[in-house]
Amino acid sequence: MLDIKFIRENPAAVKKALATRKADADIDGLLALDAARRSAITKAEELKGERNAASKAIGGLMKEGKKAEAETAKEEVRMIGDRITSLDEQVREFDEKILNTLLFIPNLPLAGVPVGESADDNVVVRTWGEVKKFDFKVKPHWDICEALKLVDFERGTKITGTGFPVYTGQGARLQRGLIQFMLDLHTTEHGYTEVEPPFVCNADAMTGTGQLPKFAEDMYYISTDELYPVPTAEVPVTNLYRDEIIEEKLPLKLTAYTPCFRREAGAAGRDTRGLLRLHQFDKVEMVNFVKPEDSEKQHEILVREAEKVLQKLGLHYRVIELCTADIGFSAAKCYDIELWAPGVEKWLEVSSVSNFWDYQARRARIRCRGEDGKPQFLHTLNGSGVALPRLVVALIENNQNADGTVTIPEALRPYVGGLTKLG
């Protein structure tokens, strides 16, 4: 959520920044509501002051036994009370309208984020490793998964539907090993504290990080209990500190594994084959709570922490900086990390590393203390570290051998019981 005070003081800059990310918002209407709200508050508070004084006086009259005078005063104060009720109601309505507008306005891109019209204008920041050469015809991962019985796509549709793969045998072992490998890396080398959060969240949590209200159709929803299966660990982990002033030392770095549930509304029919786009997938996420002045520096560190996973696995990747048109709703700046998958011949996004500035913190009311000891909204960052299915795709496709087996990277072997090859 943007700061209404900032919008009030910089309306032109806000409009301009929103335009670069193709967002339309009625800023003038919002500011009119804001002015009306403040005017109503001022009047209401003035009257409340009068009422408080008068009520105190009535108390005095009652004690002195001046009943008649007290009754007269009561009648007068009752009328003040009616006006207050009416003004409070107005304030409540203005508050609601303003909040409902603000909740639908995306974050502003940071200065320096490339201005663009579409994903085509994203910028490659750096590349690590190189495209692997094969002296045989490479297969797409779905063929390998089927041949080695790593995933049972057919039976998955029987018990749930498409997009809910069933990992079997070495495939299941690989999932489990990768999760543990990544959590261990972040906790032992990057200073993270591991968290295992609930896999369903309430609407307040979903609103705090920005999934609701705008993206409700992308979420699964359990109506009987009013809970949402998490689309990312970002939601439960960030909301751990909702409505708090964090007194502990920052940055506070948390990592969590969760399955992620996404309806992928609007993406129906795209990437239906294999493991490229799923309704349920596993992911290890990193969440940072940082002091406002540190967020840009920490953002750079966070990307490197995600990259480390891929480096250890020896996978060729590139880091992309998203342009203003492609950046996520709540983000002020975002890097994507993409792995090269030779079987499907595509760059696959396995991590999205975002700086949310104070946007989520304001929505979720997460604060820290400034130099002066005063509470202030902190900054939140998060990044996938990393998402499993596409990592598995790249790993399998890159490490496939002519004989149909798949070599397991050295670093991962301890996590899959010493297995050196799939198949």
Place this chain on the structure above:
RNA sequence: GGAGAGGUGGCAGAGUGGUUUAAUGCGCCGGUCUUGAAAACCGGAGAGCCGCAAGGUUCCGGGGGUUCGAAUCCCUCCCUCUCCGCCA
């Protein structure tokens, strides 16, 4: 799921209609004293909103109601604890 108890400041814990502008204790910060520390003593200290400011206003789990006035009375929802039942 059933029965009961309870939700007050960082924590503990008073307060059942009007100097509560929320007592008191612990913890915390500053000071005096001390070679230094502890103890003792003195002082300070919550959050939001409106306002250039002075200042005002709201907040005792959430929401609603009664009243001139609500932490306090009423309704409702949520949560926690204890016991019972069921269960991985």
